[in-house]
Every structure is written in structure tokens, then in C-alpha cells.
Amino acid sequence: MSIKWLLWIGLYLVMGVLVPWATALSWAHQHGTELRPRPRQLFQRGELGLVGLVVVISVIWNLLQSQFMPQTIAMAAVLLAMIGTMSGDVWIETYCRQSTGTSCNDERTWRDSRNLAFLVFSMAIVVEILLDRFAKVAAL
Amino acid sequence: MSAPAPALAKPQRPAVIVRLADVGVILASLSLIFGLLVVFFPVSFPRIIVISWQRGYLVLVMMALTLVLDTFLYLRISYLRSSKPTVLVAACLGSLPIIIVGGLSFLLESTVTQTLSLDLPNLQARVNEEILAHTYLGLVSAVFLPFLVIRLLQQFKPKS
Numbered sequence: 390m391s392i393k394w395l396l397w398i399g400l401y402l403v404m405g406v407l408v409p410w411a412t413a414l415s416w417a418h419q420h421g422t423e424l425r426p427r428p429r430q431l432f433q434r435g436e437l438g439l440v441g442l443v444v445v446i447s448v449i450w451n452l453l454q455s456q457f458m459p460q461t462i463a464m465a466a467v468l469l470a471m472i473g474t475m476s477g478d479v480w481i482e483t484y485c486r487q488s489t490g491t492s493c494n495d496e497r498t499w500r501d502s503r504n505l506a507f508l509v510f511s512m513a514i515v516v517e518i519l520l521d522r523f524a525k526v527a528a529l
Numbered sequence: 530m531s532a533p534a535p536a537l538a539k540p541q542r543p544a545v546i547v548r549l550a551d552v553g554v555i556l557a558s559l560s561l562i563f564g565l566l567v568v569f570f571p572v573s574f575p576r577i578i579v580i581s582w583q584r585g586y587l588v589l590v591m592m593a594l595t596l597v598l599d600t601f602l603y604l605r606i607s608y609l610r611s612s613k614p615t616v617l618v619a620a621c622l623g624s625l626p627i628i629i630v631g632g633l634s635f636l637l638e639s640t641v642t643q644t645l646s647l648d649l650p651n652l653q654a655r656v657n658e659e660i661l662a663h664t665y666l667g668l669v670s671a672v673f674l675p676f677l678v679i680r681l682l683q684q685f686k687p688k689s
Contacts, residue, residue, distance in 0.1 A: 460640045461662050464633070468670055471677065475549050504553035511557040512669065515564040519662050522567070526654040 394517035435480035441509035445473030595671035625675035
């Protein structure tokens, strides 16, 4: 079995999580500040949920281009869209709460966005594995 | 008859508030286990699923598995929050996984029938891949969707 799906998910982890973190560290170094943000601080307003939503869009796009039957594509796309929407909703809810001065628990926001982003990433990995398998079968 | 003294009255436990993040970790772990089984047993694991489907066991196993998982998750959430499980949510969690798995099994039947009706090469392998994908998506749906329904219904609950 190929490791294409592993490279695919690695690309998202690097571009979506590691690069923003490294950029923040680089900015702090360049400006000579004491700022040393950890990933948790960088994504404390639920931004990981937004990363999850972007991953979901990419997986749905790959699904639409696959040779699976329309029923399978529809079922997977709807399920992924729902989970992605709930993941992005963490970021939206936090923004609304902070903008209106409604009570907002940073700990809960971080936990919710982290857990839902983990769910999105794990689902994306499995769907990409299934797409990879199907592409091989269809090419035979 | 006099009212009970406040110190003797039992404190009322609030009803369980479900958050999707609580379900997320368990579901993500289930997803990863499924993915690892497909990667490390690329022939035998899908074959077990296909044979179970052909013999008619797959739907029953999925119903039982998702029902147990949903119950475990709900009880875990209520334990962690020190909240009281409600009958309405329990009934929702008891029925929705069965309805979802049952409904999706009809969808799988139609998918397999449509695949077999097409004039495509390597038809049996395509059917096997469709069954594998439907099994995975069915498992995730039957665990996630009941909690999503409960989460959305909580929005309509009056705030105390």
C-alpha cells in the first residue's frame, strides 16, 4: 500500500499547524520580544477548528473526483461536512462570545477545537486510505 | 407536615449537557483503529467485513457495537460532569444508532446493486471496496449523529 495519504495529511499538519507556530516564533525572534507562544496559546481561540474545516473541504473535493458510487460519495461528503461545520463552529462561537462580552472559557474552547480537529484529521486519514485503495482497484 | 430541612435535602443533579468534543476523541480513536486495521491487514480485514455482510451479520454487529459505544459515551459524560442521565436522551441514544445503521444498510444494498449492474472491470473488488467504505461511514455516523441531534436539541432547552 502506498503512503500517499500519509504525505497528504502530513502536508496539512505542517502547513496548518507547524508553519503558523514557526512563523510566530520567527516573528518574536525578529522583533527581539520575550514572546514564546506554545501551539495551545496560538490556537486558543478555536482556530484549530478552522484548520479542520479546511481539511474537510479538501477531502470532500477528493471524494467528488473519485470513482466511488454516487451514494457512497454523498454519504461521506455529508458526514464530513457536518463534522467539519461543527469543528469550525468552535471558532465562530468563541469569536461571537468574545465580541459580545459573553462569558468565554478558554480552556473549554481549546479542548473542543483540539478534540474536533483530531476527529477531522483521523477521519480524513481513513477516507484518504479508502480513496487510495479504490483508485488502485479502479485502475486494474 | 413540615418541609425538610435544607441541610437534609438532597442536592439536585443537573441534566447531562453533551458536548461534541467529548464524543470526538473516542470517535477519532475508533477511526484510527479502523484505519490501522485496513493498513496493516489490507486483505484479511476487508475480507472479514465482506464475508460478514454476505452472511448478514454485519448490520447486527454494527448495531450492537454502536449501541454499546453510545451508551458508554453517554454514561462517561454524565459521570465526568456529575450529571443525571435523562430518559429522553437515553431513548434517543437507544433508537437512533439502530435507525441509522438500518437505513444505511438499505443504502449499501442499493449501492452494491447499482455497481453490479454496471459494465465495469474488476467488479467484485469494487463491490468489496464499497462495502468497506460503507461500513466505516456507517460506524462513524451511528456514533456521531445521535450526539449531534442531542447537542442541537439542547439549544432549545430553557436556560436556568
